[in-house]
Amino acid sequence: MHTVKACLIAAALSAAAGAVSAQQKPEEAIKYRQSALFILGQNFAPLAAMAQGKMPYDKDAAASHAAIVEYMSRLPWDRFGPGTERGGNTKAKPEIWSNLDDFNAKRDKMQSEVGKLAQVAKTGDFNALRTQVGETGKACKACHDDYRNK
Amino acid sequence: MHTVKACLIAAALSAAAGAVSAQQKPEEAIKYRQSALFILGQNFAPLAAMAQGKMPYDKDAAASHAAIVEYMSRLPWDRFGPGTERGGNTKAKPEIWSNLDDFNAKRDKMQSEVGKLAQVAKTGDFNALRTQVGETGKACKACHDDYRNK
Numbered sequence: 001m002h003t004v005k006a007c008l009i010a011a012a013l014s015a016a017a018g019a020v021s022a023q024q025k026p027e028e029a030i031k032y033r034q035s036a037l038f039i040l041g042q043n044f045a046p047l048a049a050m051a052q053g054k055m056p057y058d059k060d061a062a063a064s065h066a067a068i069v070e071y072m073s074r075l076p077w078d079r080f081g082p083g084t085e086r087g088g089n090t091k092a093k094p095e096i097w098s099n100l101d102d103f104n105a106k107r108d109k110m111q112s113e114v115g116k117l118a119q120v121a122k123t124g125d126f127n128a129l130r131t132q133v134g135e136t137g138k139a140c141k142a143c144h145d146d147y148r149n150k
Numbered sequence: 151m152h153t154v155k156a157c158l159i160a161a162a163l164s165a166a167a168g169a170v171s172a173q174q175k176p177e178e179a180i181k182y183r184q185s186a187l188f189i190l191g192q193n194f195a196p197l198a199a200m201a202q203g204k205m206p207y208d209k210d211a212a213a214s215h216a217a218i219v220e221y222m223s224r225l226p227w228d229r230f231g232p233g234t235e236r237g238g239n240t241k242a243k244p245e246i247w248s249n250l251d252d253f254n255a256k257r258d259k260m261q262s263e264v265g266k267l268a269q270v271a272k273t274g275d276f277n278a279l280r281t282q283v284g285e286t287g288k289a290c291k292a293c294h295d296d297y298r299n300k
Contacts, residue, residue, distance in 0.1 A: 024192075032192055035185035039225065042174075042182055071221060075189065 024079075026087035033076035034090075040072035044136070047121070051133040059124040066114075066121035069136075073114045077107055091149040103147060110139040174229075180238035183226035190222035194286070197271070201283040209274045216264075216271035219286075223264045227257055241299040253297055260289040 024032075043065040049055035050062060084090070085097055096103045113136040120132045174182075193215040199205035200212060234240070235247055246253045263286040270282045 028192065032189060035188050038185050039182060039189075042178065068225070075218070 026084045029079040029081065029084045030088035030090045030092075033079040033084075034088075036072050036075035036079075040069050043068040043072070044133075044140070047117070047129070047133050048137065050126075051130040057126050057129075059121075062129060063118075063121045066118045070114050070118040073111050093147050093149055096147045099146075103143070106139070106143040106146070110136070110143060113139040176234045176237035179229040179231065179234045180240045180242075183229040183234075184238075184240075186222050186225035186229075190219050193218040193222070194283075194290070197267070197279070197283050198287065200276075201280040207276050207279075209271075212279060213268075213271045216268045220264050220268040223261050243297050243299055246297050249296075253293070256289070256293040256296070260286070260293060263289040 046055055047062060047065050047069070050057045080092070080096060080103075082097075085092065085094055113132070117129075117132045117136045120128045123129075196205055197212060197215050197219070200207045230242070230246060230253075232247075235242065235244055263282070267279075267282045267286045270278045273279075
């Protein structure tokens with residue numbers, strides 16, 4: 001019962017997102033996903049710097065950055081809809097749309113790692129955070145390597 | 151006691167944000183605040199369209215958009231630090247930094263209206279949502295009129 005309800009909610013949200021995307025100009029969709037990923041990157045950067053010892057570890061700052069990374073990681077995906085392969089200054093490779101299952105799998109892997117990152121950042125366990133920053137970075141890179149132009 | 155603790159937490163978060171801002175290039179800070187406000191605007195637009203009858207009212211979509219608007223409304227402000235008056239393609243007027251108290255008051259007013267918007271959107275009360283979209287739009291416009299170049 002709960003599963004059915006959850007699926008109905010997910011379907012409704014997905015339909016709503018699709019409706020928004022359909023009305024949106026490709027340039028706006030591209031700017032939207034780039035904006036979300038830029039904010040994500042700007043919050044991941046200090047976590048990476050802390051993990052690498054280039055910035056002093058600060059538990060509260062790390063937790064705040066990781067929470068923003070997690071939130072932003074949910075936003076870009078409904079803006080990769082049909083018609084957004086070209087336009088603006090997109091660096092998205094056309095392979096995204098010919099390998100959608102793999103692209104979505106890499107997205108899911110990233111979101112899973114980012115979810116763990118946000119949890120770990122709250123604990124104040126620096127070693128665990130450092131490990132999870134590494135896992136998250138790998139998940140980001142896996143998708144960028146295959147699907148983002150330099 | 152709780153107030154003291156809350157203040158210490160706020161001070162720590164503010165210091166952390168300041169530390170990040172200090173390390174950031176002005177162009178990056180400008181792009182960050184613009185990215186956050188772009189995503190905010192893209193989620194406010196369908197709410198305004200629903201309020202104006204230009205898009206069918208959809209409770210779940212409205213709640214989702216309003217929640218994103220609320221979240222994004224928190225992100226831009228620590229990127230208006232010293233040195234970010236110029237650079238990139240900023241539309242920020244220099245009056246922001248000569249009238250910081252007023253700018254911050256308008257920011258607080260907007261965040262208050264956006265908080266109410268997110269609450270109202272969850273209730274499914276369309277008339278209340280329509281009213282609150284109007285109040286939120288006014289709060290956005292008040293700041294744009296004074297502090298954003300066309």
